Each structure stands twice: as C-alpha cells, then as structure tokens.
Amino acid sequence: MLELLDLAGSVVTLDAMHCQKETAKRIVAAEADYILTVKGNQGNLANRLLELFLEYGEQRYRAEGLRKHVTVETSRGREECREYYAIAVPDEPLFADWSGIKSIGMIFRVRDDGDVRHSEATYFISSLPPKVIMLSRRIRDHWKIENSEHYILDVTFSEDRSRIRAGSSPEISAAFRRMALNILQQDTTVKDSIRGKRLRAGWDETVLDAIYAGFNMV
Structure with missing residues (x-):
C-alpha cells in the first residue's frame, strides 16, 4: 500500500503492528517521515527504550538533549495528563538498522477515572528530529483518528465481538x-x-x- 501512495513530504504515523524495519525503509525511500509506536513485537527495541527511559527517569528527566512537553485534557469528566519526552537517537547498533531514525521518545499517560487512576507508558521511534511539541501533535492527531475509527468499527462493524x-x-x-x-x-x-x-x-x-x-x- 505504501508504494501506491504519494507520500513525499508526509509524516506517516503507525501503531506497533507496523513497526517494522522494512516499513521504515519504504517510508524514507518515498521521501516521507515516520513515527512508529514500539511494543513487544520488537522485543529488543522495546526493552532498550524501556531501559533508556528508566535511566532518564533516575536523572529526573534532565538528561542532556531530552525534551519534555505536558498536556492536560478533560473529557466526559475524566482528566488525562500526558507527558511527552523526546531525545536524539543514541549511537547504538540496535538503532542503526532503522532507516532514517533521528529520535526516540516516550509518552506517559495518567488518567483519573473517578477514584481510580490509570497510567501507561508507550514508546516510539521517528525519522523526525526530537522536537517534542511537534511530535506530540502528530501523535495526538494519530490517536484522535484511531480512537474515532475504532469506535465506529466496534459499534457499526461489531469488531470487538x-x-x-x-x-x-x-x-x-x-x-x-x-x-x-x-x-x-x-x-x-x-x-x-x-x-x-x-x-x-x-x-x-x-x-x-x-x-x-x-x-x-x-
């Protein structure tokens, strides 16, 4: 599908299922950029990102070059705080095979739902520079589209059932x-x-x- 689209100048945001080296390579070859969510299907990469951001956390997220952006939203009586972090990709062999990679990042989300607090950390890699506000907007736009699509697929197409x-x-x-x-x-x-x-x-x-x-x- 990527070969059928004119992606030049675009930013492609994809969930963890599409976090593949070949996908990143094809996006960069099409003169576009990517933001890829990283989860367990890329075990070594996911584990290394977890290790790195635990190290940054021990430094109170004051590592040189690490950028942070915080947003707070209230919807249907629930407040959600998102902390976005981005930093230039480390010079390590693990990252070298990812075409065009320039930055890595983490999103830490905390949502208060009544008396219950939910928290989650997700990680990403990107061919864009570590400009955290710009990255956060791209990621948020992806979630808005995905959440809307998932709602329709569940309600209209009964996907969850x-x-x-x-x-x-x-x-x-x-x-x-x-x-x-x-x-x-x-x-x-x-x-x-x-x-x-x-x-x-x-x-x-x-x-x-x-x-x-x-x-x-x-």
Whole structure:
C-alpha cells in the first residue's frame, strides 16, 4: 500500500503492528517521515527504550538533549495528563538498522477515572528530529483518528465481538473492515450515517453499486 501512495513530504504515523524495519525503509525511500509506536513485537527495541527511559527517569528527566512537553485534557469528566519526552537517537547498533531514525521518545499517560487512576507508558521511534511539541501533535492527531475509527468499527462493524480467530484471518478481516469503512466515509451518493449506508448497501445492490462506482471515480 505504501508504494501506491504519494507520500513525499508526509509524516506517516503507525501503531506497533507496523513497526517494522522494512516499513521504515519504504517510508524514507518515498521521501516521507515516520513515527512508529514500539511494543513487544520488537522485543529488543522495546526493552532498550524501556531501559533508556528508566535511566532518564533516575536523572529526573534532565538528561542532556531530552525534551519534555505536558498536556492536560478533560473529557466526559475524566482528566488525562500526558507527558511527552523526546531525545536524539543514541549511537547504538540496535538503532542503526532503522532507516532514517533521528529520535526516540516516550509518552506517559495518567488518567483519573473517578477514584481510580490509570497510567501507561508507550514508546516510539521517528525519522523526525526530537522536537517534542511537534511530535506530540502528530501523535495526538494519530490517536484522535484511531480512537474515532475504532469506535465506529466496534459499534457499526461489531469488531470487538468478532469470533474470527484462526491463522491470519483476524488481520485479513480487519483490513476488509477498514477498507469498507474508508469507502463508506468517502461516499457522497448516499446521505446517511455509516451504519445506514452499510445497511442500505446490504439491502439494495443498486445502492452498493453506486457507492462502489463513486469510490472508483475518486
């Protein structure tokens, strides 16, 4: 898919599933930048980022070159504080194979939900310089889109209740759901909600054909 898109000058933000060396290489080759979330599927990288930010924490996050940005948001009565940290990528062999990498970072989130406090730390790598405010805005935009998409996929497509489990079937079915959602979101032939468009397309093949034809003309 990356090869089909004109990415020049863009910033590609991807979740941990797509944190792969080949993906980073293709994005940089397309003259674009990336921000990739790092989790357990990249075990050595994730462990090293954890070690580094524990070391920075022991220094009260005052390491040379480490930048910090804090945001606080209140939504539906819940307050969430996010601390963003970014620093130039260390000169270590572990990072050398990641094409174009310039910075590493951590987001520490604390959310108060009534009397319960939730906290989580996530890590990322990027081909962008360690300008923490700029990085935080890109990451936040990614989460806004992802949260909105996940809500629609769960409510309209019942993704969380899917019983598809075997082999690569969950990934394939998820890709088809997202493709269908993208087509319905771009459609202008039917004036209805995503749920309504989906139902009408299932009931009437002429509606389905019109939606699909409109998408092909985009």
